[in-house]
Amino acid sequence: GAVVSQHPSRVICKSGTSVKIECRSLDFQATTMFWYRQFPKQSLMLMATSNEGSKATYEQGVEKDKFLINHASLTLSTLTVTSAHPEDSSFYICSARDQEGSGANVLTFGAGSRLTVL
Amino acid sequence: AQSVTQLDSQVPVFEEAPVELRCNYSSSVSVYLFWYVQYPNQGLQLLLKYLSGSTLVKGINGFEAEFNKSQTSFHLRKPSVHISDTAEYFCAVSGPGGGADGLTFGKGTHLIIQP
Numbered sequence: 001g002a003v004v005s006q007h008p009s010r011v012i013c014k015s016g017t018s019v020k021i022e023c024r025s026l027d028f029q030a031t032t033m034f035w036y037r038q039f040p041k042q043s044l045m046l047m048a049t050s051n052e053g054s055k056a057t058y059e060q061g062v063e064k065d066k067f068l069i070n071h072a073s074l075t076l077s078t079l080t081v082t083s084a085h086p087e088d089s090s091f092y093i094c095s096a097r098d099q100e101g102s103g104a105n106v107l108t109f110g111a112g113s114r115l116t117v118l
Numbered sequence: 119a120q121s122v123t124q125l126d127s128q129v130p131v132f133e134e135a136p137v138e139l140r141c142n143y144s145s146s147v148s149v150y151l152f153w154y155v156q157y158p159n160q161g162l163q164l165l166l167k168y169l170s171g172s173t174l175v176k177g178i179n180g181f182e183a184e185f186n187k188s189q190t191s192f193h194l195r196k197p198s199v200h201i202s203d204t205a206e207y208f209c210a211v212s213g214p215g216g217g218a219d220g221l222t223f224g225k226g227t228h229l230i231i232q233p
Contacts (some may be wrong), residue, residue: 006161034220041228043208046220079123093161095221107212107221109154111161 002028002098006110013084014118021079021113023094030073030096035051035067038091051078084117091115120145120211124224131199139194139227141183141209141232151192152210152221153183162208168192179203204231 003026013019023033031052036044048069049057056069066088068080077096081088091114095107119161125140143149150169166177173185183194192209206228210221 036220043223043225044221046222049220061147091159095162106152106164106167108164109162112159114159 002096002106002108004094004096004108004110006094006113008113009111010114010116012116012118015085016083018080018082019084019115021081021092021094021115023077023079023096023110025096025098025108027076028096028098030077030098031074033071033077033094033096034078035069035077036093036095038093038112040091044093047079052077079114084115086117089115089117120213120222122209122222123225124207124209124227127225128228128230130230130232131176133201134198136197137195137199137203137229139207139209139229141192141224142194143190143211145190145211145213147213149211149213151183152187152212153177153181153192153194153227154208154210154223155179156206156208158205158227165194165207165226170184172198199229199231200232201233205229221226 005024009020033050035047038044047062049072050069050071052071058064071077095109121144123142131137150206152167153165156162168175176182181196189215206226208226209224212221
């Protein structure tokens with residue numbers, strides 16, 4: 001089945017630094033990937049939709065200059081948290097949709113990346 | 119726009135007992151419905167989905183759910199739970215674009231299995 005790989009699974013950084021999280025679709029191509037943020041014991045909140053070859057679409061209230069998204073190929077999207085602050089500490093999860101076949105209507109999720117900003 | 123309501127934030131159940139996790143949704147258009155499970159510090163795993171056809175859908179790990187359009191519900195059930203079912207369960211909905219749209223999630227239900 002469809003597999004989405006997310007890296008790193010955990011990252012700790014100092015305040016003011018930038019962190020990049022990668023999301024890869026391993027066995028399928030994804031024109032669209034989604035980035036979610038999850039606070040402890042809460043649901044997933046959609047941050048942005050990453051579109052291959054074009055600009056990402058951000059949800060209301062999400063700072064596009066802080067959360068840079070790049071979708072350079074059909075199998076890779078990256079989320080860069082710029083000038084990270086402790087309030088950016090969270091669990092970030094990406095998901096992707098297989099373009100074809102029976103998987104077209106189902107999102108596959110990565111294992112998530114836990115960011116801790118000191 | 120769609121919304122999802124999971125009425126119970128936490129459901130404690132004894133091992134081998136049946137369980138139902140409730141989910142209601144609202145939408146002005148036809149929807150696709152999903153249940154995902156999340157184990158601690160992990161991503162989401164698809165349990166089952168309703169796209170069309172039979173309103174009773176069966177998923178992995180012995181779970182099933184029934185789509186009820188008149189009640190706008192998609193409750194998740196399992197006839198006999200195991201300790202390993204302890205996890206967070208999320209109900210989600212997407213618009214008619216299916217996976218082309220981001221999913222809207224409920225707040226989750228923490229299923230606690232008691233020995």
